[in-house]
Amino acid sequence: MQIREEKAERHTLAVIVDNEPGILARIAGLFTARGYNIESLTVSEITLDKAVSRITIVTSASPATLEQIVAQLERLVPVHQVTDLTARGAHVERELALVKVAGSGDHRIEALRLAEVYRARVVDATIASFVFEVTGTIEKIDKFVELMGEVGLVEVARTGIVAIARGAEAG
Known part of the structure; x- marks a missing residue:
């Protein structure tokens, strides 16, 4: 058997x-x-x-x-x-993350450029750091965090997934 x-x-x-x-x-x-x-x-x-x-x-x-x-x-x-x-079947999943990045000079410029590509918003800024808000799929957030690791990642806080069925009916 x-x-x-x-x-x-x-x-x-x-x-x-x-x-x-x-x-x-x-x-x-x-x-x-x-x-x-x-x-x-x-x-x-x-x-x-x-x-x-x-x-x-x-x-x-x-x-x-x-x-x-x-x-x-x-x-x-x-x-x-x-x-x-x-x-x-078809449903929408999203997660929100707050990503803190510290750096100066080219690293700071690169962090802002990457944030723009990933449609992340700056929700806090100091002379030495940024906190970005990014929403999307797990894969998008994982990639954003990975890239920020190369320019000065300090800390990440994630909400976890929220999801809802597509279409007119309640799920």
């Missing part, structure tokens, strides 16, 4: 939950207890009364494991809906 190993694929999940204390810990605990990795996690309130939140989770899993993850998330009482945006 030959066992076929399924390949892990990256998936973005949108989880709609009641905004109550401990729900994020319960969801993270579900992943931890079963040995699933969370690559990115973002949370925000999505209703005016602050009663409902959207949790965006990026994880890598085989199809069978992903099915288990979704089923276990759906069983949690405060969870209203779990949507696998990756399986659903």
Whole structure:
């Protein structure tokens, strides 16, 4: 008997939950207890009364494991809906990063030139440094950070991925 190993694929999940204390810990605990990795996690309130939140989770899993993850998330009482945006099809993913770069002379000029190419905005500037705000795909931000490493990268802060399905329907 030959066992076929399924390949892990990256998936973005949108989880709609009641905004109550401990729900994020319960969801993270579900992943931890079963040995699933969370690559990115973002949370925000999505209703005016602050009663409902959207949790965006990026994880890598085989199809069978992903099915288990979704089923276990759906069983949690405060969870209203779990949507696998990756399986659903076309969706938009973005991340925001703040990138601090220090330098002078040519390094400073090169940092500004690269920022322009990557459509990064200067959100803070001193005589010795810049803080850039850049949004886009993970790959775009990774490349921007890599290039800034060559001209004086000091620090990076990233939000994690937010994602939404394309089209007129809610995801």
